[in-house]
Amino acid sequence: EALRSGAAGPADGPLRAGALTLDPARRTASAGGSPVALTATEFDLLAFLMGNPGRAFTREQLLAAVWGPAADTGSRTVDVHIAQLRAKIGATGPIRTVRGVGYVLDP
Template identity: 50%
Template structure:
């Protein structure tokens, strides 16, 4: 697996690169955002499978780099950073990051997350592979409309931009409003993995949906079980 490590601390980069290579990764490195973008451009003939992106880069903020990467390629991006606040997690995922790992981290966990996002991307690239949302008809719940074929979401007729996983999560819950989906079921169907570490990512995506749709009561947390969508009243 070919991996691009974007990290400006030479000691951290050297140590992590050595670990990754011992586990069979072909590792390329970049010390800043512009260098990372050039590596991705030049690697198109043999593209990278995953990007590990530090946020504290010397030439530009990692969030900006992630946004530019996402315009350039669909290569999975894992943000690896000391910024542990939920707002930063949500912002990173909204920009298109596939996962978010907070320093200091366990190396085994990081390796598991790398393999997890690579597996998900590989499954989604299969010719007949479909996301959970693709199996549903278009849905309308009060002021909320999901146009499944075009993957668009509208609230009171105004489009709301969602990430791929946010849309899949919302579509899964909206297909059966009022029904409680277990966390394990959601993670299996939306993230296509059974790894428990995805649970935190699920929480962040739920928080992001509540914020973007401006309907915090739409997705209800069922403590100890999972989540359900509470059908909103009809639009006035």
């Protein structure tokens, strides 16, 4: 998969957005200083969004970036993973829905 292979990984060092911190090297996440347990796919999705703050991505772009261009998955998969991320990092977290487009991580 694209991010897991390191092909399109985020920059070195922890990524931050508000109270959310992601450490790609250690594959750890925390929200408000508390550790957050993420699946590999949730981590990759969050890492991609945090590596591109302020940029809106369509579901198809997120599928290609996180699951890989050959993924045989519907765009609804992105919605499900975003919902799971929001449940874990808090509904008021930095991931915002852009109606008619997809999702954006607010810096």
